[in-house]
Amino acid sequence: MPELMVNDYDRAKQFYRDVLGFALCFERTEDRFGYFDRGGAQIMLLERPHGSAALPPVTDSRLHFQIEVDQLEPLLDRLAGAGHCLHKPPYTARYRGNDCVYVQREFFVRDLDGYLLRFFQHQAEEPLV
Known part of the structure; x- marks a missing residue:
């Protein structure tokens, strides 16, 4: 699972939890670190070291x-x-697999630090033509 370095842990935690729907599994507040899960998709957030320059987006x-x-x-x-x-x-996307085409609806969004996320909903599997 990825560990993303963020500029402001509290702000990132609020966004991932309250907007993106991730559950906070545990955190180490002293380290400005949290471990999150959303239906099996897991992610870790860690605030940049104190005193270091802000990370560019x-x-x-x-x-x-x-x-x-x-x-x-x-x-x-x-x-x-x-x-x-x-x-x-x-938008609706179609991706060829080994023996079928996977149809899914998806979109892309950037989080507060600029990380790109693709959320998708599986819709169907179609036979290869």
Whole structure:
């Protein structure tokens, strides 16, 4: 599971918990560290060392984290309610597997430190043509 370095642990914790729907499994407040889970997708957040310069926002899109959810709509509603813009709005994607095509609805969003997250909802499996 990834451990993401963040500028403000409390702010990141609130965003991951209250907006993205992750549950806080445990934290070490003295280390500004938390371990989170959302339906089996696990992530760790760690605040940059005190006294070090603020980290620039992550802007590279070559890496993203894919997270499966049962339903996209509640998450999209929470993001909109928080005034948080999407990096790429919801769309239907088709990905070829070994013996079928996986159909899913997905969107991309950046967290408060710029990390790119892809949330997806599985919709169907279609035969290869």
